[in-house]
Amino acid sequence: MGLTVKHVSEYRDGELVRDVMAQISRTVTRPWVIMEICGGQTHAILRYGLDQLLPAHIELVHGPGCPVCVTSLEMVDKAMAIAAQPGVIFTSYGDMLRVPGSKSDLFSVRANGGDVRVVYSPLDALKIAEQNPDRQVVFFAIGFETTAPANAMSVLQARSMGLTNFSVLVSQVRVPPAMHAILSSPANRVQGFLAAGHVCAVMGYWEYPLIAQVYGVPIVVTGFEPLDIAQGILATVQRLEAGRIEAANAYHRMVTFEGNRPAQSVIDRVFIECDQKWRGIGVIPASGWRLRPEFEPFDAELRYPVASFQIDESPVCIAGQILQGLKKPPDCPAFSKMCTPENPLGATMVSSEGACAAYHRYARDPGGDGV
Numbered sequence: 001m002g003l004t005v006k007h008v009s010e011y012r013d014g015e016l017v018r019d020v021m022a023q024i025s026r027t028v029t030r031p032w033v034i035m036e037i038c039g040g041q042t043h044a045i046l047r048y049g050l051d052q053l054l055p056a057h058i059e060l061v062h063g064p065g066c067p068v069c070v071t072s073l074e075m076v077d078k079a080m081a082i083a084a085q086p087g088v089i090f091t092s093y094g095d096m097l098r099v100p101g102s103k104s105d106l107f108s109v110r111a112n113g114g115d116v117r118v119v120y121s122p123l124d125a126l127k128i129a130e131q132n133p134d135r136q137v138v139f140f141a142i143g144f145e146t147t148a149p150a151n152a153m154s155v156l157q158a159r160s161m162g163l164t165n166f167s168v169l170v171s172q173v174r175v176p177p178a179m180h181a182i183l184s185s186p187a188n189r190v191q192g193f194l195a196a197g198h199v200c201a202v203m204g205y206w207e208y209p210l211i212a213q214v215y216g217v218p219i220v221v222t223g224f225e226p227l228d229i230a231q232g233i234l235a236t237v238q239r240l241e242a243g244r245i246e247a248a249n250a251y252h253r254m255v256t257f258e259g260n261r262p263a264q265s266v267i268d269r270v271f272i273e274c275d276q277k278w279r280g281i282g283v284i285p286a287s288g289w290r291l292r293p294e295f296e297p298f299d300a301e302l303r304y305p306v307a308s309f310q311i312d313e314s315p316v317c318i319a320g321q322i323l324q325g326l327k328k329p330p331d332c333p334a335f336s337k338m339c340t341p342e343n344p345l346g347a348t349m350v351s352s353e354g355a356c357a358a359y360h361r362y363a364r365d366p367g368g369d370g371v
């Protein structure tokens with residue numbers, strides 16, 4: 001796009017962002033609906049007020065790329081049931097502790113005496129397992145393609161260390177099948193995608209040209225800083241206006257077409273594709289990963305068979321429609337009233353990457369960190 005910058009501060013430079021926004025205004029001639037896939041991008045858009053700088057013709061809708069938000073209620077309840085078992089040390093990323101299951105959350109399990117610990121990586125959980133040979137350590141392996149390599153590595157390492165007291169509760173999700181599900185819905189509004197740069201750093205974007213062609217939508221790999229996002233939107237609008245249906249990369253400093261092959265091969269060694277239930281959306285075929293049969297000794301679901309759960313979402317929560325770009329957080333009657341980050345009814349209000357939490361946090365602070 002003829003613009004080269006070297007430092008993070010330049011990617012947040014208001015003048016540069018406004019220049020790109022002006023190019024978008026000059027390019028656009030009619031309304032377009034564009035979805036940013038990733039919750040981190042949603043957060044940055046709201047934080048820096050990028051949606052307010054866009055011409056009225058461009059509507060941004062917010063996608064399902066927030067791992068905490070899409071982890072199913074059943075899986076959260078399963079995690080709580082395992083964490084409450086005597087002798088178990090249950091380890092998880094911090095965000096998951098506040099996610100409401102059908103009745104309570106992992107924090108409540110901890111308050112009731114469960115040994116629930118926050119870790120920053122599955123390798124921390126492995127260390128805990130090494131240090132506590134008389135206890136069972138379970139890691140809650142959630143996330144998109146970005147967390148999968150480290151989660152897979154922890155299983156490989158546990159096997160090579162001969163650890164028998166370590167297992168993973170796997171809830172891995174994949175972006176491309178979710179894009180298929182959104183685009184094939186009769187209610188779909190999305191006409192172009194900003195693909196998640198960090199997912200593509202791992203997986204590349206070789207799967208996207210086919211999706212672009214099948215559904216007739218341009219897909220542009222986009223980063224997370226304000227200038228990255230503005231450039232991703234510009235590249236998408238240019239393609240929409242010209243009728244150029246293709247996958248493109250606006251995040252060259254991190255992403256190649258083929259992605260990180262060693263990371264992909266680690267994922268492949270440990271995981272196999274499976275259907276996966278997404279919170280608020282339902283089951284999406286082939287949208288998850290589970291452990292390959294040879295790694296079943298490390299599968300917490302097999303080690304701790306817990307009863308299957310009959311679960312209902314809060315009847316007022318429309319998070320599923322928000323995650324598919326059909327509605328926005330202020331469309332929810334509970335938004336910022338019955339549902340707040342302190343008292344969340346749905347997962348999109350819990351996670352810092354959730355669209356509802358981002359709207360709640362920034363919609364009332366229009367001065368904020370705007371560029």
Ligand code: SF4
Pocket residue numbers: 316317318319322329332333334335336339340344345346347348349356
């Ligand atoms: S505001 Fe709360 S209840 Fe409404 S959609 Fe968002 S998470 Fe669900």
